[in-house]
Amino acid sequence: MSGEISMIGSVILALFLAGYLGQQYLPPPKPKVIGLDLGTTFCSVGVFHPGSGEVEVIADEEGKKSIPSAVSFTTTAVLAGHEAVDLADTNPQNTIYDAKRFIGKIFEPEVMEQESARYPFKVINNNGSAEFLISTNHTFTVSPEYIGSRLLLKMRKMAEKQLGVPIQKAVISVPAEFDERQRNYTVRAANLAGLEILRVINEPTAAAMAYGLHKVDVFNVLVVDLGGGTLDVSLLNKQGGMFLTRAMAGNNKLGGQDFSQRLLQYTTERVQQEFGVPPTLKEDIHHLRQAVEAAKLNLTLQPSVTIMVPLHLQTSGSSPEGAAPATVHFQAMITRELFEELNEDLFQKILAPVKTVLAEGHLEKEDVDEIVLVGGSTRIPRIRRLISEFFGKEPNTSVDPDLAVVTGVAIQAGIMGGSWPLQVSAIEIPNRHLRKTNFS
Structure with a gap:
């Protein structure tokens, strides 16, 4: 019996040794799962590299690691990203942006009218769902998830070109406030781009993972996400490797x-x-x-x-x-x-949702262990100063705020793909009673 146990132990040891030597001397396998951040204003794609444990945010043909979340329709082509933005002034009625604001949402007619008045392109109400009217050599409508699919397809092709392998699987992030319908329509957009979604992760949780907070002893994390068009503030409670979103607030009409x-x-x-x-x-x-x-x-x-x-x-x-x-x-x-x-006056508006999430989370500002900054607008020195003065301590700035979410999603993609070295997976605890407080 003892001989059998000894043999089993030897086999296990040999397997571990073979795995270690393979990791040291064989070229690491190519990542097969990508991480996607489909943002309101910009979007990014990243991969977790087996072996090195590094996250690579993949650049487009211009060398830019974020592409604008815009899609433009012409008589001959459908353009996404920077090419679409270049046509925004000359082809405004056929250049769609901010589609994420509409994806999977059901609108009351008056709310739809208010939202559509903000844009140079035409938003059509189809039984409460938004569609965009396009007029090129003929007139047709497209859905928000179709717009999302064109951006996701572009990022998929960027990843395939960089990695040299076909990509069919991904992890994608969504705002913590997204309900089941919005999440499903985001997954549908990915499916239209030929991608199977292995996991949907909340953006604040992804950002916390980018900062490594899933591996350290912190309890209360405040995520301030200020991008090009929206402000989202989330209060996360971490217990072990599990994240619970305790409170959310924001302003969907405030940004860069x-x-x-x-x-x-x-x-x-x-x-x-x-x-x-x-x-x-x-x-x-x-x-x-x-x-x-x-x-x-x-x-x-x-x-x-x-x-x-x-x-x-x-x-x-x-x-x-x-x-x-x-x-x-x-x-x-x-x-x-x-x-x-x-x-x-706009900068001061950032503090209103911060105070709200603290109140709804029953915390004093001194109880916040980490303040995480997400979104390019949090680079603005006055905004960083405003937050540090309010909390009496500096926010965590160790990660590029533009790439925090995609970095975290890429780590999660590496976990789902079984990449080595193994990471601690962030588990999200659903908070069914959570409601977002919106300011304007």
Whole structure:
């Protein structure tokens, strides 16, 4: 008997040794499961590499690790990502963005009307569900999940090109507030892109995993997710490797686009003051918007930036009637202090949902163990300062906030694919009574 036990022990030891040597000296297998972050404004795809244990966020053909969540329809093609955004000003009625706001939701007619009024494209009410009206060489409608599928298909192809293997399986993230119907329609979008979804994970939980919080001893985690168009604040309670979302609040009309819009409004007024007329040509407004967006990003690192944009203005006395508008060169210095002053009231709105989740979670701010930042807008120094002043301690900034969710989803994808080295899987405890408080 003891000999049999000894033999079994030897076999097990040999298997472990073979596995270890294989990991050390054989090339690691290619990842077969990808992690997808289908965001409202931007989306990303990542993989967990067996062997090294590293997460790679895959870049597109332009080398960018996030692609805009936009899809544009022309007479000859359906374009997704940066190519779609390039057509947003010249083809606005056929360039769809923010589709995630509509996916799987049932709207009352008046709410649908309010939501659709915000966009240059046409939103159709189909028995409470949203559809988008497209007019190219013919007129047709597409669903929000179809828009999502085109983005997911693009990211699938990006991953296949980078890894050199076909990809058919994925893990995808959704907002914690998504109900069962919204989750199912998100999975349907992935199925349309030829992907089987192995797990749906909440975005705040994915972000916590990116920061490694599933492997350390913390209990109360506050996730502040401020992207291009929405603010979501979630309070997570962690027990072992399990996450429970205790409270949620947010503002679905507050994000980086609003901060850029304030700066665009300021520069437009400066143009009118300097030249007597505001910019009216679509091309000029597009270039001014691009310059403002770049300035906003640069102000996170620099105390001041200079905007320089050539504009085509029909100024009085600049050219004969009927002639082409005169080309002028607009230049303005934008300081970080000016940017903060223009947006201070919007920045202050971030604290309202933070206070709400603490109250609903029955916690004092001192009870929060970790503050996690997600979304590119949390890079803004004033916002980080606002949060640190409120809590009396610095938020965790060890992970790129743009890529926090996709990093966590990629880790979960590695777990579902059985990748080595093994990670601790984050288990989410459903909170059926959870409701999100929305501010506006």
